[in-house]
Structures are given as C-alpha cells and as structure tokens.
Amino acid sequence: MRTVFSIMIDAVAYGMVLFIISIGLSIMMGLMRVVNLAHGAFAMIGGYLASYAIRDLHVHYSVAILMAVVGTIIVSIPFEILLYRRIYRKSDPLIQVLMTIGITFFIIGIVNFIFGPSLKSIPLPQTLSGPLDIGFRMLPTHRIFVIACGVVTALALWLLIEKTEFGIKLRASVDHSGMADALGIRTEIIYAVTFALAIGLGAFGGVVGAEILPIEPFYALRYMVTFLVVVSVGGAGSILGALSASLLLGLADTTGKYLAPEFGDFFFYLSVIVVVFLFPHGLFGRSHA
Amino acid sequence: MNRRSQSILALAILGLMTGTASADTIKVGVIGTMSGPYALFGKNFKMGIDAWVAEHGTKAGKHDVEFIYRDEESPNPAKSKALAQELLVKDKVQYLAGVYFTPNAMAIAPLLEESKTPLIVMNAATSSIVEKSPYIVRTSFTMWQNTVPAAKTALKNGAKKVAIAVSDYGPGVDAEAAFKKTFEGEGGAVVEAVRIPLATTDFSPIMQRIKDSGADTIFTFLPSGPPTLGFVKAYIDNGLKAGGVKLMSTGDVVTEPDLPNIGDAGIGILSTYHYSVSHDSKENAAFLATIKKGGGNLDEVTMTSVAAYDGARLIYKMIEATDGKRDAAKAVDAVKDMKWVSPRGPVSIDPTTRHIRQNVYLRSVEKVDGKLINKESQTFADQPDWALSAK
Numbered sequence: 001m002r003t004v005f006s007i008m009i010d011a012v013a014y015g016m017v018l019f020i021i022s023i024g025l026s027i028m029m030g031l032m033r034v035v036n037l038a039h040g041a042f043a044m045i046g047g048y049l050a051s052y053a054i055r056d057l058h059v060h061y062s063v064a065i066l067m068a069v070v071g072t073i074i075v076s077i078p079f080e081i082l083l084y085r086r087i088y089r090k091s092d093p094l095i096q097v098l099m100t101i102g103i104t105f106f107i108i109g110i111v112n113f114i115f116g117p118s119l120k121s122i123p124l125p126q127t128l129s130g131p132l133d134i135g136f137r138m139l140p141t142h143r144i145f146v147i148a149c150g151v152v153t154a155l156a157l158w159l160l161i162e163k164t165e166f167g168i169k170l171r172a173s174v175d176h177s178g179m180a181d182a183l184g185i186r187t188e189i190i191y192a193v194t195f196a197l198a199i200g201l202g203a204f205g206g207v208v209g210a211e212i213l214p215i216e217p218f219y220a221l222r223y224m225v226t227f228l229v230v231v232s233v234g235g236a237g238s239i240l241g242a243l244s245a246s247l248l249l250g251l252a253d254t255t256g257k258y259l260a261p262e263f264g265d266f267f268f269y270l271s272v273i274v275v276v277f278l279f280p281h282g283l284f285g286r287s288h289a
Numbered sequence: 290m291n292r293r294s295q296s297i298l299a300l301a302i303l304g305l306m307t308g309t310a311s312a313d314t315i316k317v318g319v320i321g322t323m324s325g326p327y328a329l330f331g332k333n334f335k336m337g338i339d340a341w342v343a344e345h346g347t348k349a350g351k352h353d354v355e356f357i358y359r360d361e362e363s364p365n366p367a368k369s370k371a372l373a374q375e376l377l378v379k380d381k382v383q384y385l386a387g388v389y390f391t392p393n394a395m396a397i398a399p400l401l402e403e404s405k406t407p408l409i410v411m412n413a414a415t416s417s418i419v420e421k422s423p424y425i426v427r428t429s430f431t432m433w434q435n436t437v438p439a440a441k442t443a444l445k446n447g448a449k450k451v452a453i454a455v456s457d458y459g460p461g462v463d464a465e466a467a468f469k470k471t472f473e474g475e476g477g478a479v480v481e482a483v484r485i486p487l488a489t490t491d492f493s494p495i496m497q498r499i500k501d502s503g504a505d506t507i508f509t510f511l512p513s514g515p516p517t518l519g520f521v522k523a524y525i526d527n528g529l530k531a532g533g534v535k536l537m538s539t540g541d542v543v544t545e546p547d548l549p550n551i552g553d554a555g556i557g558i559l560s561t562y563h564y565s566v567s568h569d570s571k572e573n574a575a576f577l578a579t580i581k582k583g584g585g586n587l588d589e590v591t592m593t594s595v596a597a598y599d600g601a602r603l604i605y606k607m608i609e610a611t612d613g614k615r616d617a618a619k620a621v622d623a624v625k626d627m628k629w630v631s632p633r634g635p636v637s638i639d640p641t642t643r644h645i646r647q648n649v650y651l652r653s654v655e656k657v658d659g660k661l662i663n664k665e666s667q668t669f670a671d672q673p674d675w676a677l678s679a680k
Contacts (some may be wrong), residue, residue: 003501010493039514117328119515121550129552131528138528211522212491214515216326222488257495262457264486 002136007258008251009134014141014259015250016150017030019211021205022230023157023242024198031174031194031239032088035171037100038079039202040227041107046072046203048111050119061125065207072203073196079103080195088191089177104220113215122210136216142211149208150243157239170194174237221222233275235285244283315351315608317377318598320369320397321387321411321593327514329546330593331360334387337468337597340579349608356380361389364487365456366396370636373397377404381614384409384604389593390416391459392510393395398422403478405617409600410423411419412593415459416676419643426603426643429596432463432510433676435539438649438669439561440471442640443537446559448472449521453494453522456511461485464510464539467483467675472508478506481581488515492523499534500527506535509542513591517542518550536557540663543654544591548661550656558654560663563647563672564592564633567662576632599631599645603638635671642677 039159050068053059059067071075083103087096124142132141162165171188172180177203181187204217213223234245256267297421310659320332347353357380359372369388375380377400385401386409388394394413401408401666410418410427410450419425442496443451446552453468456459461484469479483495507524511517521543524536540562548555559647566577566587566669575599605626610623623639649672 003497006497006501007494009489010497021447032527112324117324117326118546119326119518119550121518129526131526131531133528137500138532140493140523140526142526143493211519214519215492216515218325254410254491254494256493257489258498261486261489262484263496264457264488 003258006137006257009137009139009143010153010258011251011254013250014212014254015247016147017099017205017209018230018250019150019205019243019246020153021202021209021213022227022234022246023153023207023239024201025227026193026231026234026236026242027201028198028236029112029216029231030235031170032084032191034087035085035093035096035100035228036084036198037222037224037228038103038107039198040222040224042072042076042199042201043076043102043109043206043209044215044219045107046206047118047210047219048115049203050207050210051122051215052111052115054094054123061123061128064122065204069200069203070205072127073200076196077167080192082102084195085188104224108217108220115217117217118287119214119216120206121217122197124211135147146208146212154239156242161239166193168191214286229269229272233272233282235279235282238282238284241284242283245275248283294562294638301612313351313613314677315337315349315357315384315613315659316380316382317354317384317604318380318382318386319356319358319387319597320361320372320376320393321358322362322389323358325362327363328391329589330389331358331387332411332589333591333594334358336494336580336583336590337411337483337594337599338601339583339585340576340594341598341601343583344578345605349605349613352608352613354605354608356634361387361393364390364392366392369393370396373400377406381439382406384607384620386600386604387411388413390647391418394418394425395421395459398425401425401617405615407620409603409615411412411596411600413460414566415463416644416674419677420518423643424621426621426638428603428645429592430601430647431644431674431676432460432539433467434644434647434672434674435483435561435563435649436464436467436508436510437471437675438651438660438672439508439537439539440475441475441669442559442561442667443472443508444475444477446506446535448477448506448535449539450480450502450504451506451508452499452502453479453482454481454483454485454499454507454509455485456516459483460512462512462666464508468508487516488513490519492520493518495528496523496527496529500529504534507535509536509538510541513544513547517544521547521551521555525551537561539608540565540592540652543663544617545663546589546591548654548663549588551661553656553661555654556656557659557661559651559654561651561669562592562648562663563649564595565650565663565665566567566590567657568631568633568634568650568665572630572636573632595632598638599629603627607616615620634668639673639678642674646671646676648672648674654677 182284234241252271607620651667
C-alpha cells in the first residue's frame, strides 16, 4: 500500500509538470489549429530567463517566475506578429510543422550561443528545497509545490474559459470563427491574447518543472514528442483532457520506472498506443470536420 | 592479384608513405562532444590539449602538429564512424584521439586497422575498448579501475546491503559487474541492481525503489552530465541522505563543475576517482596555471582535460618515435611501458593492455575556503584495469 502511495505521488508530480507545459500547446491546437512544435522552445526560454534572473540578478524565485513568464511572452510577440498570425486556422499542417520546427532550431541556436551548451539549474528558495516528511515517506518539497501549481493552473483556466466574458468569446471563436467575427468579436485579438496565454503557460511550466525536466539547449527537441503526445492523448483544446492525459501518462511512466526501470519509455508509449487506438481523437477531443 | 595491379598497389602505397613522410605537418583528429548536453567534456579535451601545446610547443621532434576537432555530440556510433572516416580520408590525419562515449569508440575501432591509425582514447571507459584494436591506447580510466576501490571502501566502512544503480549502457554494466564481483566476493550482499535508461531525468521513483530495498549504501555510476546532478538531488530530496543511506560513486557523479549546483547538501558524498581538480601536487598546480594562462576557466576543468593532456604527451612521443611516418605498430610500441608523473599523480601505460595504470583516490565532498571540492583522503596506488589485468 505504501508503495502504491509512493508511486502515486511521484506520478502526480510528473503529470502536473506535463500538464502545465502541455496545456498551452493544447489550447493553441484546439483553438488556432496550429501544431506549434516550437512550444517546448518557448518553455525553454522561460527556464533560461528564470535561471539567469536568480543566478545573475539574485532575485527571489517568485519574482523570477514572473520575469520568465513576462519575458517569454515579450520574446514571442515578434514571432506572433510576423509568423504565427499567418497560419492560424488556415494553412495546411505541413507548412505549420515546417515553420514551427524551423523556429525551434532557430531558438536552440540562439540560446546555445547566448547561454552556452551546458545545463542551467534554477536554484530553489530555502522553503521549497530539501525533503519534506509526509508521514509514509519523504518527498522533495518542490514536488508538493509543483502539484499545487498544476491544480491552481487547471482551476484558473477552467474559470477563465467557462465563467468570464473572454471565455465566452473564446469559445465562440473556436466553435464558429466566421460567425463570431460577424457578431463583432475581434477574433484576431482573441487569438493574440490566447497565443500569449499559451506561451506564458509554457514558460511557467518550463520554470517550475525544471527539477524534473532540466533546462538545457536541446530541451526544445528532447521533450517535444512528450508534449505532443499529451495533447494527442488528451484531445486538443480540452483542459480536462490534458489534465487526465498528463496524469495517466505520468502514472504509466512512473510505475514503469519503479517496477521495471530497464524497460525505459516502453510503458509510456504503450499507454499512448492503447489510448489513441481506443479514442482516435484523444480522451476528451472532438473531431474537427 | 596479377603483376600489374600488384605494382600499381605498391606504387600507391609508396606514394602514400612518401606523401606523409615529406609533409611537415602531422594532423591529429580529435573527436569529442563539442556541442549538446555533454559539451563541457569536449571543451575539456581542447583545454587539455591546448595546455600541452602551450607548454611543449607545436612541434613534436621536427614535425609540426595540428589538431583538428570534430563534434561527436551524443552517443551516436554511426555519426562518429563517419567523422573518423572523413578525418582519415579527407583531412588525412595520422592519429585519432578523444571520444567521450563508449559506443562511439567501438564504432571507430574497425577503421584503425584498415587505415593503420593509432587512436588515443581520452575518455570512453568500457574495459573492452582496448581489445577491439591493437592500435588503441587509453589515457582516461575504466569503470573497473575506479569501481573496485569503491567496493573495497564500502566494505571497510561497514556496508552490508548495497543497492547498485547504473546507466544502462557499456560502462554502467561494467561498473555494476565490478562492484558486484568485489563486494560479494568479500561477503557483502547486493540487494538491488537497477539499470537506468540513459535518457532518464526524473530519478524520484528509482530512489523510492532503492529505499524500499532496505539498502544501507547506494553505489552508482552515470556518465557525467545533466543526469548526474538530477540523481544526486533526488538522493538528497527524497530523504535518503537524511535517512542515513550512504552514497558511493565513481567520481563521474560529482564532477567539480556540478558541485556548486548540488550545493552544501552534497557534503560527505564519497567517490573513488583518478583525478580531482584539487589534487595537491606541483604537476597539477602547473597544469592548472597553464590552463588559466590560456584563458580557460578553472571552474570548468574536469577529468577529460587531464586525460587529453596526457594523451597529447603520448601523441608527441609517437610522432617522435616514428619520425612523422605512418607506422601505427611502431607508434604504439613506443608508448608501451611509458612512465611519467601526470597532474593526477604517477601513471604508466600497461604494455599488455595499452591502458593507463594510475592511482585511484578516495574523496569526499567538502567545503574548503567557501568552495566545494572533492577532498582526497586515501590513495589506492598503481591501479590497473581490473577486468583486463589481475594485478
């Protein structure tokens, strides 16, 4: 029983990191129909900014998170205006994939040039580092923080999309962008804001998840498949889908590592195959005609 | 083969030999991890070689020496083989050197006998590499060499039940075998042996598994780089360190550039290794001073720089012995039994295995003058590769 709890808590922590980073990608794919392969690259920029802010500017962890999120959004603005805006909802997938993978390589090169090729740690504040006794086992305090961040993110997004006027407009634009336009909703502004939100969430996930997915220049490529898999298992654009997919995959991966580490990523991808076979549009996805 | 083609071949060989002998620049191809997650270690190859050149000049005997660097990037045998081929055919190098990863060294080995080229391995640490070609000489270390002293130390410190956690590839398997053989041979018990996939970054589940096994000591090997930091942090943050479980490793897990990232929580971690940047000797002080003078950052020095520095010494000796001619057998013979004092301590090349014999030191992470270092406390003198030699 203790073992089961142990695995569960590691699985939830890992799943939450996947969720925070992937939800931005999921929103973009669901709303703008953009397969943004550069999403991990923006998460990586967030991680680098936070690392720089803490290690060289000596600001507090919380300030660093804020700086990373805002900084990454600022960096992403030229990309949105010059490139992404042209491919929302219309271009064929090949153009999207080529463009966003190009952006990924571009960002990897620039980051490598500026920050160097080595791993960058994001030092944790005293309150979040070290072990914490939770009764039946010791747990890194940071994991609790990650789980809390994931829960708060999921709730806040749900409130934003279901309970606010912005959410109503957003859902209208998703369901029928032409009609939404005709009713006077400025869809291009909705898209721009959603893009910023998605990138900001990616950067946030990159920073808080850095203990589990360490920040290095090839981060953007190394975890790209993982993030895409979460979205395709969960179903593009669904918060509940991304959350349940993240937890499911986190559980599969952690259980596999615990019980049979020599199998590597086998259990992770096995569960992906099973889910996609049973639910071709993802757990909570809708088919886009 | 008829007479005509024989004479053409003879002419071609003659042309090739005179071509290299009259050329006054001897080229050495260095294959190392120059970019990517392991770039620090490739950079150290260059720092070590540059330090040797700064101290001994660009000439070996009467011949100019030029080092050409290529990027192996990651464990990618196909790419490394292609790089070696390109260096041999296009750049016409007479010596190959470097190589961080074992699989890459294995892929290059078959080319050496075809092209009669010596390879000085400056890192890749699986014992069997030197058996793949008579033209391979190694100046780094092997897992067996560093692990046997670790097992002896664990026994002496009273470890009864050990959990072994290693990366699931050549050197990891070697480390596991070396520790198991030594430790169980003296009556210890190995209660858990985990092989971790190379790409793993989240070690929390593995720590929990080790904890549940009831081990009092963990022995680990992971290749220096991003995973080692994650492993040590998981060991501390999952409460194993506070719970009294000891961590023993080969020094790969606590390389000096990683120590500031591990932080004060790492104090007390034991390791057995052949080189510490803080090694107290006049040779090491001179070596570090040269690196610093050449613009190198002393916080970035790792074991690969000293292996490269000693490797460059062998290459210079080989060039002198063959007078710049392409003669791999003579070159390798010239360095067998060579003895010198390296920045890491006294070393020699074992004539039968062509692997370096050296001291292995027991170290623990300590804070000295506000800086975390690997402080040496005990010396295991003149250690061979225990998989290849019995004593």
